[in-house]
Amino acid sequence: MKANSTFAIIMVAMLVLAAQMAGAQGKSEGPEQVLLQSANRERAAQGLAPLKWDTALAEAAKQHASQMARENTLSHQLPGEPDMKDRATRAGARFSALAENVAEGPSAENIHQQWMKSPPHRANLLDPQLDSVGISVAQNNGTLFAVEDFSLAAGGLSISEQEKLVSAQLEAQGLHLLSDTDDARRSCLLDNGYAGTHTPSFVLHYATSDLQTLPDMLEQRIRTNRYHSAAVGACSTGNKAGLSGYHVAVLLYE
Secondary structure, three states: OHHHHHHHHHHHHHHHHHHHHHHOOOOOOOHHHHHHHHHHHHHHHOOOOOOEEOHHHHHHHHHHHHHHHHHOOOOOOOOOOOOHHHHHHHOOOOEEEEEEEEEEEOOHHHHHHHHHHOHHHHHHHOOOOOOEEEEEEEEEOOEEEEEEEEEEEOOOOOHHHHHHHHHHHHHHOOOEEOOOOHHHHHHHOOOOOOOOOOOOOEEEEEEEOOOOOOOHHHHHHHHOOOOOEEEEEEEOOOOOOOOOOEEEEEEEEO
């Protein structure tokens, strides 16, 4: 019974993989596809769900692999290059967790074996908390430079849906929610402070992966009973996105 169950898991994973491969850069059996197939084969053998292909992560991986190949250097961050989180963010990825494997070798198969023999790289490949991947391979004089960017994808909530979740938490604390969110949304785009004509008494910018929990600082402010109304603005910007996935500005009024 156990053998049948394992076989079924592997077959389902391989069917999912076949669908992924059709969209993974549109090439047949290139090194990226070999690495994706190898990763999901390892995960299926452990009873784990296959990694989903993420085009934004693949773009981030491509930029990094290309720079490593140009400089003939293996690193998670080269001099003058954004770090892994910023690379993924700028490429448009939305995530709650992020990890990366890099390696160089003569072939995709060799690189995969390197990763599987390295405990931290193997842990990334078999992490049950990671569900998405983008892979890219660049070449320099016959040497392949490979990047696997893994993530736990952030939920695809619209801006208004994000605001409603935060607003519900504020209303539960007894605050009146203002219907005009324009000032709060413009404020969210700033690093700090507020934008608009209705000056708030307090502004908090924060990033979170859990929109149903308010930051401690905000909870403490509300408990002073100084504030009676609030406005919530969510935003998605390249220079502010990060591991949390969601970015919010809360404006409190006395």
